[in-house]
Amino acid sequence: MTRLKEDDINEIAATLASYDSELIRKTGCSLLELASHAVGRDLNEVQGMTPRVAVIPMTCGQGIIEGFVQAVASILNHLGFKAWITESSDAGGVAEAVQKGAEILFMADDDRFVAINLRTGVVSDNGAATGRGYVAGLERMCDGLEGKDVLLLGAGPVGLGAALALAQFRAKISVFDLDRAASERLAKKLEKNGYAVMIETNLDFALKQHHLLVDACPAENIIASHYLTERTILAAPGIPLGIESVGIEQIAPRLLHDPLQIGVATMLLQVL
Numbered sequence: 001m002t003r004l005k006e007d008d009i010n011e012i013a014a015t016l017a018s019y020d021s022e023l024i025r026k027t028g029c030s031l032l033e034l035a036s037h038a039v040g041r042d043l044n045e046v047q048g049m050t051p052r053v054a055v056i057p058m059t060c061g062q063g064i065i066e067g068f069v070q071a072v073a074s075i076l077n078h079l080g081f082k083a084w085i086t087e088s089s090d091a092g093g094v095a096e097a098v099q100k101g102a103e104i105l106f107m108a109d110d111d112r113f114v115a116i117n118l119r120t121g122v123v124s125d126n127g128a129a130t131g132r133g134y135v136a137g138l139e140r141m142c143d144g145l146e147g148k149d150v151l152l153l154g155a156g157p158v159g160l161g162a163a164l165a166l167a168q169f170r171a172k173i174s175v176f177d178l179d180r181a182a183s184e185r186l187a188k189k190l191e192k193n194g195y196a197v198m199i200e201t202n203l204d205f206a207l208k209q210h211h212l213l214v215d216a217c218p219a220e221n222i223i224a225s226h227y228l229t230e231r232t233i234l235a236a237p238g239i240p241l242g243i244e245s246v247g248i249e250q251i252a253p254r255l256l257h258d259p260l261q262i263g264v265a266t267m268l269l270q271v272l
């Protein structure tokens with residue numbers, strides 16, 4: 001998993017309104033509507049909910065990312081849910097959150113970024129939630145995915161979340177990962193759920209055959225711009241973005257890519 005840098009996130013809070021307008025232009029959904037769509041929950045039901053949400057800084061491992069908890073809290077507040085950042089970090093922050101009546105906790109160390117509903121015990125993991133949220137966005141941009149060929153790049157936690165959502169939207173899934181064993185593990189997990197997945201081993205061939213793409217891998221420039229056409233629609237949760245800069249202009253109206261927004265919104269809707 002790529003560790004976010006301060007530069008990736010320091011604009012988030014100030015640009016959420018314009019981010020949401022752009023998301024509506026691309027998908028027809030606001031961030032809250034997209035997250036509700038991703039988890040299959042009724043918007044009217046969730047909009048009436050008023051849980052106390054705490055975001056807890058974690059200093060373990062490589063430590064604090066400047067602006068991270070502030071970005072997370074700003075996304076949650078933008079969605080209409082009151083979120084606050086605990087004064088203490090780590091265990092002290094968890095204790096403070098519980099003592100102040102938090103129902104939902106958000107916290108991230110170097111390995112996992114989780115949302116936890118203390119009342120129900122439901123846990124959402126950023127990787128799987130991000131994959132799910134991006135596929136919901138792709139489904140909206142494509143006006144449905146049933147029977148459509150989608151190429152998934154990356155068979156890690158985000159890719160698995162994306163694959164499960166693609167299967168639920170009844171897409172025809174092909175997966176490519178530089179590590180073929182990872183593709184095979186993902187295919188086996190999907191097969192256990194009754195979904196077939198085609199494993200691609202030749203990226204050039206796969207990119208020539210597909211115009212609906214989910215880039216869930218951390219590789220830079222994995223999608224050369226000559227593969228992009230006016231039919232390409234790309235949901236790209238992977239950080240950094242996997243297309244060459246020359247290709248971004250051409251595909252911008254059909255590209256979903258952000259460092260935290262869709263993942264955090266989907267996490268919240270999963271644990272509400």
Ligand code: PYL
Nearest residue numbers: 002003004057058064065068108113
């Ligand atoms: C959750 C992000 C999405 C992509 N990479 C993941 C990452 O950067 N994880 C590390 C998050 C560390 C947060 C730090 C803090 O400020 O609380 N422990």
